[in-house]
Structure formats: structure tokens, C-alpha cells
Amino acid sequence: MELFPARDIPARDVLASVVVFLVALPLCIGVAVASGVPPELGLVTGIVGGLVAGALPGSSLQVSGPAAGLTVLVYEAVREHGLPVLGLIVLATGLLQLAMGALRLGRWFRAISVSVVQGMLAGIGLALVFGQAHTLFDGRSPGAALANITALPALVADSARDTSALAAGGVGVGTLLVLVCWRFVPAWLRTVPAALVAVALATLATALFDLPVKRIQVHGLLESIRPPALDQLGRLADVGVLGTIIAFTLIASAESLFSAAAVDRMHDGPRTRYDQELMAQGAGNTVCGMLGALPMTAVIVRSATNVQAGARTKLSRVLHGGWLLLFTVAAPAALGVIPVTALAAVLVHAGWKLLSPREVGRLWRTERGEAIVLIGTTLAIVFTNLFEGVLIGILLAVSKTAWDVSDIHVDVREHDEGPIEIKLTGNATFLRLPRVLDTLEAIPHGRPVELDLSGLRHLDHACRTALLSWAAQHRRRDDTPVRVSEPV
DSSP: OOSSOGGGHHHHHHHHHHHHHHHHHHHHHHHHHHTTSOHHHHHHHHHHHHHTGGGSSSOSSOEEEOOGGGHHHHHHHHHHHOHHHHHHHHHHHHHHHHHHHHTTOGGGGGGSOHHHHHHHHHHHHHHHHHHHHHHHTTOOOOSSHHHHHHTHHHHHHHHHTOHHHHHHHHHHHHHHHHHHHGGGSOTTTTTSOHHHHHHHHHHHHHHHTTOOOOBOOOOOHHHHOOOOOGGGGGGGGOHHHHHHHHHHHHHHHHHHHHHHHHHHTTOSSOOOOHHHHHHHHHHHHHHHHHHTOOOOEEEHHHHHHHHHTTOOSTHHHHHHHHHHHHHHHHOGGGGGGSBHHHHHHHHHHHHHHHHOHHHHHHHHHHOHHHHHHHHHHHHHHHHSOHHHHHHHHHHHHHHHHHHHHOOEEEEEEOOSSSOEEEEEEEEEOGGGHHHHHHHHHTSOTTSOEEEEEEEEEEEOHHHHHHHHHHHHHHHHHHTOOEEEEOOO
8 A cells, every 4th residue: 555645746746845945045146145146046946946957867856956055165166266157167067966876976976985075064053053144144255264253352342332233133033033942932833944034034024124134136136146157167177167077076975975875765666876866966057057056065954854745756846936936926026125134044053053063073083084984074075165175074084994904913923042033914005104014123133034924914115115124224234134024
């Protein structure tokens, strides 16, 4: 017997699409504002995520749109290269994703260390929290994550003397309180998304008390769309632009496919086909690029909401894009009454959830090496930028794996008569070479030695050279025989 009859699935999908739309609406606008672009562009990306990526095969239930995880990178790209180049960057990102999907590279993204991904999300979360803390008080963030952190004392001092900043801070903090406390309200009320309620209450309070806070600047949907111009194609030769494209591609693809793996664990429906999902994301980003909109990824919050709302087919995610389009066309003026500080509070809350301090604590107790990779990636993102931070995280993960794999045991056996027997087992790499040489150099002089390397599973060039050099020196110094048994 089916859990839900087939005739009931469309109705459930329609209901789920409305719930996802209500969650996506403030997030699409908030991500756009935090990225330094017109809010309509966030809605455009959400619409494309539903109508284009949502209609393509790959994952049946995960939802795509503008993601908080790319906010910092988009903000830096717009600041360095300008808004007109953003569409070109997103377009190139989409084409690269299409190519990687066609080459069946989607599954390889599952090989990325989970600690690096968690560290990436935590770094993004920190950058969001400290960056949007300035926007909470209607201020402007200095830019980079480290600059945002160091500027916080000045923000507090300046806001304390500015009534408008205090009013904005009050609205922002109130919005945060609603977001944090919404899980304690009765279950029937929790069917309404917390973000929607928080933003609606903030908007109502701002209007009722006529508070002197900044509202969203509305330009109109068609006015905000800026397709890349042909004369901008030459910017693709810019090293900075190429680096940004690579960063967009790797991070958006990884976030989407990790989200797909997480969503697959939430339901019993069809599993994600990773290569096809990567192509769906590529198609969506290609369209977003041609419209000059924000890049898209699959987003876990909206995807989890879709599953929890009872969706069973891709109809729900396609319809959510339709609702976003209908809202943008029918009620664009509604955006102009939303206080910016309320959207900043939504993103601060989203950034805090990305930090996952409990997971860090669990890893520190059980897998300290993985915890170091996670924390190192997070700090690298804060002190450098998102792209370089992720590269440092990957380097840390590779180094940690190499250290774990290069486990070597040195067994020294001395007899009353005959040679000293030294047997090495395990994997001999340069990482363990100091320990091995310390043991060998403590061998007594003047006695023959048998150095048995046959038990090694791996012997790299650095270790082989160092061991043979030690054997030759021991032989010359003491004029005693040294026999070396090479690995098989």
C-alpha cells in the first residue's frame, strides 16, 4: 500500500511549493542585498533555480537558488570587478559546470573532505555574521571578513551616538529574537516559516512607528536585469576574473552536491544522479549569467523545507519558482517597505547556523585531526578569502591524510653476537623521516647491521635516499658491513 496515493501527490507538491516559496522569498532578497546587488537579482536567481534547474533531471527534491554560502564571494567579485562583470562570471561558471557534468565529474566532488566543506561553511558563516552585524545597524561593512571583525568596536561606539542606528539595531535584534524563539511557539504556528514571520513583523513595526531605518531600494525587475555585453568578453583573460570563476565553479558545485547527499538521507524517493544534477546547476547558472543575476546552488535549508513539507516530485520546486515570478511581477512595490536590517538579521541567523559549534566539539573529542582541518579552513577563510581559504583547507586535509597513512614502525633487535637487525614496516614517507633517522643514528657503532626494508608497503624517494645514505655513512665510518634488504 502506498504511503500517499498518487492522486494526492500533486496537492502535496503544491502545498510544499508554497511553503518553500515563503522560506525562499526573504532569503533570495537578503542574499542579494548582502551581496551588494539589487534585490530583484536574488529573486531572478530563485526563479531560474525553480523553473530551469528544478525542471531538469538530477535530484528530485532539492531546491536551488541564491545561497548564503556564496554571499561573501559574490560581494568581493562585485567590489573588485563591478556588477556588469558578474553576469559574465556566472555565465562562465554555468558553462564549466555543464562541461564537468558531461565529462561525468560530478561524482568526484564526493571525494572532498567533509571537514573542509564544514570548515568552508563555518568560515562563510563567520563572514556573514560579522559582515551583516554592520548592516544590522544600517552601517556599511568594510569588506573583508577580518576588516569587518576589527571594525566592530567602532561600529558599537558610532551606533551608540546615532538614533537612526539604534532604531535599526532594535529592529534587527528584534528580528533575530523572533528567528531564534520561533521554534518554541505552538506546532500549528510553526507551519509558517520563521524568516517570513520575522521580516513581516519587522516591516510592520517599522511602518507603524515610522522608524528612521533604511528600506530596500527597488529598481524594477526589467531594469535590474543586465545581460553581459560582448565587449566584456575580454575580461575573461583577467587572472582575477578567472580565479573568481574557478572559485564559483568549485564552491557552488561542491555545495550543491553535498546538499544533494544530505537531502537523499531525508527521504526514500529516487537518489540523486550527481552528473545530471551538476548539469542542471550548470544550465541554471548559464541562464542566470545571461540575465546578469546571482549564481545559484542547491540550498539545504529550502531543500529540507521541501522534504519536510511533504513534497514527492519535482513539481514542488518548479512551482516555487513560479510563485517567486508571480510575486516579483505582481507586487514589486512590496519590496520597498522591507527594512534592510531585518534581512541582515535573517542572514546573521543563517550564518550562525552554518558555524555548527557542536560538530566542532564532537570532532575535537573523537577525530582531533579532522577538527584541526575544519578549524584551519575556517580561520584561513577569515584571514584570507573564500577561495584561498578552501585551497588551504584542502592542503590541510591532504597533509593530515598523508600523515595518517605514513605510519611506520622501526623494530631494532640487538643480539649478543651477530649483526644488529633493524626492520621497518608500514609506509615510509618524508613526513616520518626525522623519527626514523633519530632511531638509526642511535644505533651503536662498530657492529654490523642488517637493514630490512622488505616489510614496507611504500617507500618514497626521500626515505630511500636518506636510508641508503645512512647505510653508506655507517659502513664508511665504522668499516663494518651493512646489508640492506630492499622492499619487494
